[in-house]
Amino acid sequence: MTTWDGLQKRIIGCRKCPRLRQHCRTIARDKRAAFRDWTYWGRPLPNLGLPTARLLIVGLAPAAHGGNRTGRMFTGDRSGDFLFRALYETGFATQPTSTHAGDGLELIDVAITAMAHCAPPDNKPTPEELDNCFPFLEETVDFMPRLGGIVALGRIGFDGALRLYRSRKWLGGVKRPAFGHGALYEFPQAPFLLASFHPSQQNTFTGKLTAEMMRAIFHRARELLDASEPSRAKRSATAPESMS
Secondary structure: OOOHHHHHHHHHOOOOOHHHHHHHHHHHHHOOHHHOOOOOOOOOOOOEOOOOOOEEEEEOOOOOOOHHHHOOOOOOOHHHHHHHHHHHHOOOEOOOOOOOOOOOOOEOOEEEEEOOOOOOHHHOOOHHHHHHHHHHHHHHHHOOOOOOEEEEEHHHHHHHHHHHHHHOOOOOOOOOOOOOOOOEEEEOOEEEEEEEOOOOHHHHOOOOOOHHHHHHHHHHHHHHHHHOHHHHHHHHHHOOOOOO
């Protein structure tokens, strides 16, 4: 039986996308001047967090000089700075910053994954590359028996979550949900889906996404998780046991 740790190892060892693997290696070799003393990770990034979490964040992909350098999701770049501060301020993280893999950060009741586990050129994975990584999202969800909700960061994260919901027939008769910051979709027998703008510099520097808006997403997620705990417990009691 595959385990969560086994999934993590298979993500790290994945070689399905030659373009992405070459890009990660090239960035790790050439580096950025500010990080010339770093030994870059330069490989696919595993999920961050534990499978016992009730909330799953679905992002786009690691940053070339962020996660691809540090080896941890959203760590070492400004998108991560923005996200982790919001998580800390809403009780989902033990500290507001994430600079490197040994900095003491721990997530609380939340895990983080991505639609692509390798850093893509120009932050744009191809549809084929997203397809290659999609099974990792499915397995990640399989190993989260207490999962009560998903926060999708950006349209690609949202579309990937929708693909997951459709594949599991979680959408039921609901028309295709529309992406929008704060858009919430709830389902009787499935985790809620909450959309957010991605905390990219393009959004945060222009004010399209503010710190208050990001905090509000995770305040709302916590309210939803706490309100729906009884129904989640009922679903878990009837679901197959998951190894972790």
